[in-house]
Amino acid sequence: MRIDEQLAACGWQVQDYRSAAVAAAEGVAVREVPTASGPADYVLYIDGQAVGVIEAKKAGSTLTGVEFQTRKYQSAYPDELPAFEVDGALPFGYESTGSETRFTSALDPVSASRRVFSFHRPETPARWREDFINGSGAGLRAGLQLLPDLASEAQSIVAGAGRSDSQAGAVFEGEPSSDPDSDGHGFGQDFHSGECVLSPVEALRCFAGSLSC
Numbered sequence: 001m002r003i004d005e006q007l008a009a010c011g012w013q014v015q016d017y018r019s020a021a022v023a024a025a026e027g028v029a030v031r032e033v034p035t036a037s038g039p040a041d042y043v044l045y046i047d048g049q050a051v052g053v054i055e056a057k058k059a060g061s062t063l064t065g066v067e068f069q070t071r072k073y074q075s076a077y078p079d080e081l082p083a084f085e086v087d088g089a090l091p092f093g094y095e096s097t098g099s100e101t102r103f104t105s106a107l108d109p110v111s112a113s114r115r116v117f118s119f120h121r122p123e124t125p126a127r128w129r130e131d132f133i134n135g136s137g138a139g140l141r142a143g144l145q146l147l148p149d150l151a152s153e154a155q156s157i158v159a160g161a162g163r164s165d166s167q168a169g170a171v172f173e174g175e176p177s178s179d180p181d182s183d184g185h186g187f188g189q190d191f192h193s194g195e196c197v198l199s200p201v202e203a204l205r206c207f208a209g210s211l212s213c
Helices: 003-009 067-074 123-134 140-144 150-161 165-173 200-208
Strands: 013-016 027-033 040-046 049-056 092-096 101-105 114-116
Touching: 003 013, 040 123, 049 067, 049 123, 067 092, 067 101
Parallel strands: 013 027, 049 092
Antiparallel strands: 027 040, 040 049, 092 101, 101 114
16 A cells, blocks of 8 residues: 555545645645755645655665654754754654654653554544643553552552561562461462452552452
8 A cells, every 4th residue: 555545544634745735734745845854755744744654665675773863854944934843853753665654752761663553543543742741651562661660659659558678568569478367479368358469569459458349
């Protein structure tokens, strides 16, 4: 499938630069957009704001290791035009042959190219952009950084119940416990709750006696 067809199938409106109307849809992909580094194969727009670049390659081309070419255009978008930039560049970069596509997001905690099934639908980078602006973690990888420190919460829970760190570790890690009241699987006898399935934190609270199980 050609890149244009994939973009259209994913909800992007594909336009030529000379007749572009980037506010015509939530997601617009414009061909051959001029930048300071030459024309970008495609520039992606969300709500009229440039957010990313697609570097098109011939079928059969190797895409790994060529994301620097995409970044060249991401960092060369005209300053006078509306754009969402991170560290002076459009954050989303794709390389695609039409049969294979790779993606890099500058919003990830560690930005790295990865293979994707196809282009993201416009609402996905739109949500990432808003999440980034709001500081709530843009995408799965960034969101994982916002998860609570379960180890610290474990220590707090068991300390309040007068349990030892070794007992807490046994529950939290699922390791055998040396507690004489343990069943040998890391869970004290007071943990058992029939068919109840508990999260790690709930298990700790149950073990510490602060949750009815």
